[in-house]
Amino acid sequence: MTSNEFRFFLSCDINLPVTFRIDRLEGNLSFPNSSPNSENNVSTESGMAELYVECALYIDGAPFGLPTRTRLKSTGPSYCWNELITLTTKYRDLTAQSQLTFTVWDVSHGERLIGGATILLFNNKKQLKTGKQKLRLWAGKEADGTFPTSTPGKVPRHERGELERLEKLVNKYEQGQIQRVDWLDRLTFKTLERIKERESLKNGSSHLYLLVDFCSFEHRVVFQESGANFLFPSPIASTNDIVIVWDPEVGKINPSEHKQLKLARSLTRGVIDRDLKPSSNERKSIQRILKYPPTRTLSGDERQLLWKFRFSLMSEKRALTKFLRCVEWSDVQEAKQALELMGKWEMIDVCDALELLSPVFESEEVRAYAVSVLERADDEELQCYLLQLVQALRFERSDKSRLSHFLFQRALCNIELASFLRWYVAVELYDPAYAKRFYCTYEILEENMMKMAAGVNGEDDGFKLWQSLVRQTELTAQLCSISRDVRNVRGNTQKKIEKLRQLLSGLLSELTYFDEPIRSPLAPGVLITGIVPSESSIFKSALHPLRLTFRTADGGTCKIIFKKGDDLRQDQLVVQMVSLMDRLLKLENLDLHLTPYKVLATGQDEGMLEFIPSRSLAQILSEHRSIISYLQKFHPDDHGPFGITATCLETFIKSCAGYSVITYILGIGDRHLDNLLLREDGRLFHVDFGFILGRDPKPFPPPMKLCMEMVEAMGGAESQYYTRFKSYCCEAYNILRKSSNLILNLFYLMAGSNIPDIASDPEKGILKLQEKFRLDLDDEASIHFFQDLINESVSALFPQMVETIHRWAQYWR
Known part of the structure; x- marks a missing residue:
């Protein structure tokens, strides 16, 4: 007797009720033959349709048992029931032509038929279907249980494609047939979502699909009538596919484990946990966790370990960010205890405070604590992180957060920080998703800078200081105009250079000598007083960048490259990193003579670079x-x-x-x-x-x-x-x-x-x-x-x- 003879179950031996899960509805919901102003469309387009699914079992074309209905679902689209259905019929009672019918109804304005679909429980090899099934609904038709059916749920071949193959692989993944690799799985499922969106746009929204999840067993289930002689076909007998037992409780909270977890992390254990010390092995595990990069997600056991020994870790400043990641912030009492511990924890470094400003941490108290750590950084160090701190404003809950207030206050005391902060925020105004947030920030910044200007050296001097920053924007606008005019000149590079110098000496002669000095956008500590036309030129490239020589207030010159038509935000980030790494190396007494030239994006497709x-x-x-x-x-x-x-x-x-x-x-x-x-x-x-x-x-x-x-x-x-x-x-x-x-x-x-x-x-x-x-x-x-x-x-x-x-x-x- 070989082991292969036992790698299947017979349907006649399974004394369990037929079980499946109604998952969700995919596609845009609409009613056939409805006018644009009809009552039907209003209910669906506004998301107020109330849907339920009626399920019925048919054996050999005749109804068997009573139909079953899901609960009503009105919070859509998309409509997701995720409801387990258990029929009174058992698997041993099924025949090879057994079918399940699914009909979707809307009862928001009377009972209206959405559509129906039918699926055979056994495939053409007489194997029971398992896992997720995607059924196409026949709009306006009630599911037909006759054999053969007129409402088959199987997606037609011409509608299948790469997406169906991927869904089958996902089905295998969920059944444990594909090895799990956490970081790769996250990237894969994110890519899969994009493919689904692309396929949805390409195929339109003319069809509705119902997703149903069928029960799986340890081995394949093959149809066999009770009392009949069974002859197993060789291809199936030799299969090595492994299918784990489908557990309808998967994904649900285990009440006993949840209770134990709550007790283990409850406030009443605070007195006990205060004296707990990790063993040698536990200490090694904790040290390993503390070395994890900030991108690493902690497992359940790792989170529990850090919580258990939280009191003994309070003297370890590296442990705070990891501890805050293991807190259940939805639990009010646990969150309260975590915040109390955070206030008593050893003060963390500035680099760890930056982690607490990431989108992972939503607690306003945690983010405020991170800002309090940042306040220890001097202006030079803060400028190294300023670009990222502006991006962190995206993750704040309000326009007047602790982070924005901190940035404004530091900008009031340092004209370079004020200038860079103003430009970094101004560039983000072009992002439609966060335009409102950054516009509010920009307005508040302008108001604060006006106050700063008034208090520098008297109102007159302060106003001039403020105007020198405002005129940076006017200068870049004029340079954009020059760049366009020069690019439109027909001829070689020399003719374009002549046009540039002609513009600077003629129509735009006010740029040769400014009425008042302007703070250089690249180096706000430097005051520029005008452009030297004879020393200005154009680079020979597709975008024809301008190379401009500016006079400075101290009698010298500085050279700047101005680009229009190129997004410099990526260059700006890289050069910022080069400058930061240069600083880190020099702190370790290693000067590698790097050249972190200055780059500033002044718009989505324009910016300045220092000429070296x-x-x-x-x-x-x-x-x-x-x-x-x-x-x-x-x-x-x-x-x-x-x-x-x-x-x-x-x-x-x-x-x-x-x-x-x-x-x-x-x-x-x-x-x-x-x-x-x-x-x-x-x-x-x-x-x-x-x-x-x-x-x-x-x-x-x-x-x-x-x-x-x-x-x-x-x-x-x-x-x-x-x-x-x-x-x-x-x-x-x-x-x-x-x-x-x-x-x-x-x-x-x-x-x-x-x-x-x-x-x-x-x-x-x-x-x-x-x-x-x-x-x-x-x-x-x-x-x-x-x-x-x-x-x-x-x-x-x-x-x-x-x-x-x-x-x-x-x-x-």
Whole structure:
């Protein structure tokens, strides 16, 4: 006797009642032959229809037993009953032609028929149907139980597609036939919802569908009449499919477990829990939980463990954010106790306070506590997080939240914070979902800035200070107009440059010398007094950005690039991260000579960038053949390495290391020799961040941009300078890994923004960022890991081929 002979049940042996669940109704509800002004349409379009489903069993075309009705459902669309139906008929009484009929009725204005559908309980292989079934309703028809039926619920073949295949896989997933991977499952189901929406729009809303969930058993159920000889067909006998037993109580609260949980977390246990100390194993588990990144969701057991030992964890500041995640905020008494403990907890760091401002935490008290921690940050540190704090206003419950009040108060004391805050909020006014919230914030900010202006150095000086910020907006509007006029000029770049200078010297001559100084939007501490037409120019590119030279109040000049037609919000975020990482590295006494130039988006498709005198590696290699030859021109030294000064070479090596690490962590793509720039002092830096978080238009991109020309400038892969480069990379990588929570929290706060590579799939992007830190490795293992990445990037052949093709394309262009 083989084991395969017992991998099925016979229907005649199952002495259980027929059970199924009525799930929900999908599609737009409407009535046939109803006029637009009819009473029927009013009830459905306003969502006031009252629906129920009538279920009946038919055996061999005849009704068997009494029909069963669901409860009324009026809170739709969508109408969701999620009601378990148990018939008096048992599975052993069914025949191969047994059918279930489902008819949907509306009783909001008398009894009206919506539609009906019929389904066979056994398929053509005489196996009992299990799991979720999607039935198409026949509009205006009552379900027909005759055999064959005139209202088959099976979706016609021409209406099926990719969605049906995915729904079958979901059915298998819910029955335990597909392995569960939490983070991947969340991304998959989110993508599945988007596919459903797309299919719904494509197919229109002409049909209604009823979703029904049939009972599943441990093995397949095959039809067999009582007392008959059974001959099992071989294909089914050899099946290895596993179907877990369907439990109608799945998803419901277990009363005994719920009671035990309430007792374990009740206030009456506070006295007992106060003296509890974790065992050695429990302490290891807690320490493991505390090392979780902020993106990690805690399991039920982990949440219970932290709650149990909450009193002993109060001296551990890292534990507060994890503890607040395990609180049942819907329980008033538990929430009250959690807030009391929060006030007595060891003060957390600023980076952890940023986590408490994410959308995960809705409690106003928790968010207010996070702001109280932020108040300890100085203006320089606060400016590092200001972009994300503005985004966090999306998650506040009111326009006058503690966070907004805090930002206003700090802006009153610092003109740079005030200027940047004003621009960050102004750009968000274009977001239709949160326009009202940010408009209110903008108005309050303007009022506060007026008050600030009045109290600086007397009303006159204060008003001028206020006007200098207001005129920033006027200046950008004029630059937009100039950019459009110049772009419309026919001819080559030189003609466009002539038009630019003509405009600045003629029609717009007021821009040459301002009536009053204006605070530079990029650097509010600098007062600009006008534009120098003769030193202003245009870049040779599709959008023709303006390169403008401004006079400053101290007698100097500053150069700014103004772009119209390009969304700079993503560049602004990346450069902010470069600046933050530069700060983190310097706090650990590691200066890698980075160049975090300033970027400011002044609208959805416009903005300013600081101009840094430099040349692209493509230009340098074209004119000087090598990087070393170019550096010898500015820093020659006959006794130095490769004929240049040791300081210049060290600067080059360090900057290469810094940007190699940062571009890898942020997943910056589309790296080629035209967006790698080199300054005369040897500092290399990157520009143009149109692709981040792993996106790249080029196939098979290397983990980081480290071309052979850069390695050759260090003396080759065997030189001591290349070894020093790798040492700097590994040291920087480990320093930034220590601040992974801060960087992840900042990106988490940007999840609701309209930055392209984040908005497309925020959760996926943040998970990719988290993976780059390799938090599962210790410092020593991470060094080996990063050295392997460097070797892989240098030896990558395909990117070199792509780079060669890119150079030829640029040449012919």
